[in-house]
Amino acid sequence: MYRLATSFALALAVGASAVAAQAETRVTYKSAKAGSSYYQMGVEIAEAMKKGTDGNIIVTIEESQGSVQNVMEVRARGGDYVFTTPPALVGAAEKAAGAFEGKGDPKFAEIRALFPIPSLTMHFVMSKASGAADFAGMEGKTVLLGKGSFGATEGEKYLSLFGLEGKVKIADAELSNAVAALKNGQIDGFVTAGSWPAPNVVEAAASVDVNILSLTPEQVAETKRASLTIPAGTYAGQEADIVTTSLPVVAYTTSAMDEETAYQLTRTFWDQKEAMGGSAPWWKGVDKALMVNITGKLHPGAVRYYKEAGFELTEGQM
Structure with a gap:
């Protein structure tokens, strides 16, 4: 009887672990060179996501050589990719202009914004x-x-x-x-x-x-x-x-990301922003006023959050 109860308890524990593993969402966040302020912001965002979702969203930070590289990698990445770049570079990528001349790709048109970060x-x-x-x-x-x-x-x-x-x-x-x-x-x-x-x-x-x-x-x-x-x-x-x-600098993903993940990332960012500002003052410079700098489309999951939270969005952002 004892062995049966122990086996049953073990089975429950394994089952619970499997459910937890399924619930965990992993995201890659690519921003800047290690040692830079923007890399440190990525670390802070990762910590905020873990705390704000009770560990359901785990963010892995990747070092980057710059914003152009971040955008270029959209071509080979999936729905778990988040990156930072100025909005102007997203516009240039969509038009295959500037740094993206001769390097156009249909995937650039799938880039969607999540939230602004310090400019x-x-x-x-x-x-x-x-x-x-x-x-x-x-x-x-x-x-x-x-x-x-x-x-x-x-x-x-x-x-x-x-x-x-x-x-x-x-x-x-x-x-x-x-x-x-x-x-x-x-x-x-x-x-x-x-x-x-x-x-x-x-x-x-x-x-x-x-x-x-x-x-x-x-x-x-x-x-x-x-x-x-x-x-x-x-x-x-x-x-x-x-x-x-x-x-302006913005955190982006692509339309390949599912709506719920984009919603949770955006909601958690704004929910945790005040706490982040307590330990890193640069987050105090991020507020609703920076939303106007997002000139392209927001991810539908982000739009869902902004509507719930009463943000004013432009037609071009939706």
Whole structure:
């Protein structure tokens, strides 16, 4: 009788484990290079999904070489693939334009958005000792742009747009050296792009008195980028809001993902966002206002959540 009861209990346990295994959904999340802020965001999202679904959704983080690669992999991935990229790159992929010229694929038309994540935000950081409190004040100063990054390319573009081309000395150094170089007086400022609060800007503002430059509405319009406001008090010594520009970044999947998984991913993200912001302040920059930056279609599962939660969606997003 004891053996029979034990066998029955074991059978129940095995059956329960099988049901649990069937209920578990595994998702791959591909974002950025290991060690980057966006890779860390992926880790935080994975933890939030596990916590918010009681372990029913398990997210595996994959290192990426960049947003273009993330989009390109749509061609070979299935319904368990989530990736991040600026919305503009999704549009380019669908049109086989820009980085995707000659590389078009019908699967690009199946890309669907889930939720926004922190935007790539431009920071123009100048030491107060340099006297530069606006872009005109950068003339004659030494500025570090870095090399090969979005921030470097965008920073160079802005110098040209605002009449500073050839009037600013560009330091020949890596962005990783920016804070030390600013503290030592080797440079007057640096340009960086990342989610806010940006760790290197936090470090700079805590080490040296700095001015983080604001753009005028006219300058924002010239850049043709999305406007973004960094609230006063985000950085040490920052007494006023900073108006700058950003490149929106969104978490995507494809129509191959089932509706329930997309719904749970989206719901859990928004449910856990406040808790994530408690340990990583960059999540505080994500709110309903960023939804307008999603220019393509949302996954039907995400649409279901947004309608339930009372989000206003555009016709193009549904």
